[in-house]
Amino acid sequence: SLNSGKWTPEAIRALIDEEKGMLDPRIYTDHELYELELERVFGRSWLLLGHESHVPNPGDYLTTYMGEDPVVMVRQRNGSIKVFHNQCRHRGMKICRADCGNAKAFTCTYHGWAYDTAGKLVNVPFEEEAFSGFKKEEWGPIQARVEIYKGLVFANWDPEAPDLLTYLSDATPYMDTMLDRSEAGTEAIGAMQKWVIPCNWKFAAEQFASDMYHAATTSHLAAVVAGLPPEQDLSNFEPHMKGHQFRAKWGGHGCGFYLDTPRGSIRVGPIVDKYYSEGPAYEKAKERLAPLMPYHRMGASHMTIFPNCSFLPYGMNTVRTWHPKGPDQIEVWAFVVVDKDAPQEIKDELARQNVRTFSAGGVYEQDDGENWVDIQNALRGYKSRTAPLAIQMGLNVPGKNNPEFPGKTSYVFSEEAARGLYSHWARMMTEPKWDTLRPQS
Ligand code: FES
Numbered sequence: 001s002l003n004s005g006k007w008t009p010e011a012i013r014a015l016i017d018e019e020k021g022m023l024d025p026r027i028y029t030d031h032e033l034y035e036l037e038l039e040r041v042f043g044r045s046w047l048l049l050g051h052e053s054h055v056p057n058p059g060d061y062l063t064t065y066m067g068e069d070p071v072v073m074v075r076q077r078n079g080s081i082k083v084f085h086n087q088c089r090h091r092g093m094k095i096c097r098a099d100c101g102n103a104k105a106f107t108c109t110y111h112g113w114a115y116d117t118a119g120k121l122v123n124v125p126f127e128e129e130a131f132s133g134f135k136k137e138e139w140g141p142i143q144a145r146v147e148i149y150k151g152l153v154f155a156n157w158d159p160e161a162p163d164l165l166t167y168l169s170d171a172t173p174y175m176d177t178m179l180d181r182s183e184a185g186t187e188a189i190g191a192m193q194k195w196v197i198p199c200n201w202k203f204a205a206e207q208f209a210s211d212m213y214h215a216a217t218t219s220h221l222a223a224v225v226a227g228l229p230p231e232q233d234l235s236n237f238e239p240h241m242k243g244h245q246f247r248a249k250w251g252g253h254g255c256g257f258y259l260d261t262p263r264g265s266i267r268v269g270p271i272v273d274k275y276y277s278e279g280p281a282y283e284k285a286k287e288r289l290a291p292l293m294p295y296h297r298m299g300a301s302h303m304t305i306f307p308n309c310s311f312l313p314y315g316m317n318t319v320r321t322w323h324p325k326g327p328d329q330i331e332v333w334a335f336v337v338v339d340k341d342a343p344q345e346i347k348d349e350l351a352r353q354n355v356r357t358f359s360a361g362g363v364y365e366q367d368d369g370e371n372w373v374d375i376q377n378a379l380r381g382y383k384s385r386t387a388p389l390a391i392q393m394g395l396n397v398p399g400k401n402n403p404e405f406p407g408k409t410s411y412v413f414s415e416e417a418a419r420g421l422y423s424h425w426a427r428m429m430t431e432p433k434w435d436t437l438r439p440q441s
């Protein structure tokens with residue numbers, strides 16, 4: 001039932017007021033709400049696990065999380081990918097304890113139950129002597145649904161949820177600016193980087209969906225200036241203000257992007273900047289994406305696919321899942337994608353530059369995390385939790401939709417996409433059935 005203690009559907013819906021642009025800060029702190037999120041948001045949404053190229057060969061696997069549930073993602077012999085709960089059905093031990101690798105089978109280290117790479121229970125020690133009529137086929141781990149969008153592997157626990165393409169709604173053209181620049185597709189480079197930030201997952205998800213506003217203030221500006229060539233005249237340096245925000249028509253996804261920034265200003269080093277703003281790969285991408293949008297006008301951008309998958313297309317190419325670890329902690333799992341057919345020197349340089357900008361110690365990454373942690377700390381106070389937060393930017397600001405770009409767009413500094421994310425969150429938290437939740441055509 002959806003009536004759980006104090007959090008009745010009415011009480012949850014009252015946490016976000018889209019028309020007034022007000023947000024109740026308890027969505028970031030309340031333990032009971034968090035438990036409901038694990039069930040209703042993370043138990044029903046398509047969640048990003050990794051890239052196809054993380055598991056190229058049969059038996060290759062990666063262990064990760066869906067919400068707080070550990071899972072194993074494994075490449076099958078027939079080329080498909082399976083995702084199953086990383087928990088032995090015997091006494092609950094993890095089936096696989098490594099981060100990644102290649103396996104012919106997985107053997108539970110507690111009492112030795114063995115599973116094949118599809119997650120089928122195939123061997124139980126002393127089955128004949130110690131069990132009577134035990135049905136192995138009934139005791140495999142829970143399987144998740146798996147779907148891939150242009151290299152990114154998503155999984156969902158819920159058999160009732162719409163398919164991935166329906167779920168992604170009208171957000172796919174914006175994903176394509178990173179994933180579909182070349183017919184060769186993309187690949188992940190470097191290892192999965194992981195770090196902890198003591199803050200609620202929604203701060204990170206919201207920022208990547210909606211917040212271009214912070215880039216002009218948060219010391220990103222210092223990082224930008226530090227990355228400029230020494231000969232640049234800084235006397236009248238101003239942050240770029242031309243751009244748009246996109247709010248998906250369904251699903252809580254959002255994106256923000258600059259328009260008409262000077263070429264080569266991606267800020268991830270001259271070699272990468274050049275690859276993403278001129279030359280044959282860029283020209284090809286422009287042509288390929290032209291039916292979707294004027295790619296040549298697009299600058300730096302950020303995006304969230306609800307609930308916890310975020311990335312920075314346009315040459316930064318960091319992709320991450322904000323794994324929730326309680327209401328006040330996330331584990332960031334990040335990797336870098338690149339055009340599969342990019343020259344090796346671009347791949348190497350992009351991996352290096354990513355460490356400088358958006359890794360655990362990256363100059364931009366630090367700025368963002370610092371803000372979220374300070375907010376989370378402030379919310380430990382009683383008063384902090386009782387005063388609503390303003391989420392009004394862009395409300396009733398007319399005439400900024402740009403029909404050249406897909407979907408509903410507004411001025412670059414807006415909280416339209418944030419309101420979209422929280423409204424969808426409230427719907428996921430209160431509507432029990434996909435009949436009413438799924439996008440209506
Ligand atoms: Fe896995 Fe016992 S817990 S074999």
Ligand code: FE
Binds near residue numbers: 215
């Ligand atoms: Fe930022």
